[in-house]
Amino acid sequence: MTKRKIVQLNRKWHRYLGVILGIQFLLWTLGGLYFSWTNIHEIRGDHLKKNIIIPKPKENLVSPHVFLKSDFKATDSIISLELTTVLNRPVYRVFYTRNGEKKVVLYNADTGNTRPHLTEKEAIKTAMNGLAVNAGVTAVEYLKKAGKHHEYRGRPLPAYAVTFAEPANTTVYVSPEFGNIQTFRSNKWRVFDFLWMLHTMDYAERDNFNNLLLRAFALFGLFTILSGFSLYIFTSRIFAKKTSK
Incomplete structure (x- = not known):
């Protein structure tokens, strides 16, 4: 697979996963703000x-x-x-x-x-x-x-x-x-409690922090971050100069 195809495939996955995960990341951030700014x-x-x-x-x-x-x-x-x-x-x-x-x-x-x-x-x-x-x-x-x-x-x-x-x-x-x-x-x-449900992504019982949906989103989030790093490496001028040499 050529470098151009790798970059195009990465951009495609990164874009779609970014939209899907971005919504959950926003919910996690809102929950984190409420948890940290309120008195327990x-x-x-x-x-x-x-x-x-x-x-x-x-x-x-x-x-x-x-x-x-x-x-x-x-x-x-x-x-x-x-x-x-x-x-x-x-x-x-x-x-x-x-x-x-x-x-x-x-x-x-x-x-x-x-x-x-x-x-x-x-x-x-x-x-x-x-x-x-x-x-x-x-x-x-x-x-x-x-x-x-x-x-x-x-x-x-x-x-x-x-x-x-x-x-x-x-x-x-x-x-x-x-x-x-x-x-x-x-x-x-x-x-x-509502924000905690969104944070744990346990929409069945609200308190299970080891559910499959949360694990899947964590893995997809890691993949999105790694794909972002790879896009930076493949499209940066520094990397292009090193490969040309």
Whole structure:
């Protein structure tokens, strides 16, 4: 193949790949600008989260041995047990597996009785207690399922989505089963999540950084860069002078 044909073929591939990849490079750049110019703590809603102080446990709390002995089977596997608070009351949160399924149960630390799941009113109160600013509730939704593109994806279900007005302007997700706030979601986070999907090119689940489409575009991008270098070499005067000599 002659030098002229190589240059023509390179220019053709470089031009078409440049148009296709240029769109994705623009999206990557826009995403990178947003990621680098925004405060990640504000995106996560850390500035809206109230620092909850867990009180020191009282001496007369029920021993976990009481309910561990009576409520769990020999085949159950206890993953963890923690002392926490739910609506300012001491509670034991027990994570365990039964028949290969991971479960969680709450116990009233004062009585040793099972603590029921949070009601809607309790979930709203939990969300309000965890919010660092005063804001009114605009909507409450009970989620039984969340799709792959939902902002609450990959977290415990069911859950209450408690949406607050300004100045919070955010949705607080509360797990009735866990008895706590799972996450905060604001408009800044939603923009971040959308740009992250464009950045990873995972249009199915948004979080897979090893998908085939991203790998293909990375390889095509490398090929486009190399073809640009080769065009410079083949068409530069310096290279032409050296070959003529």
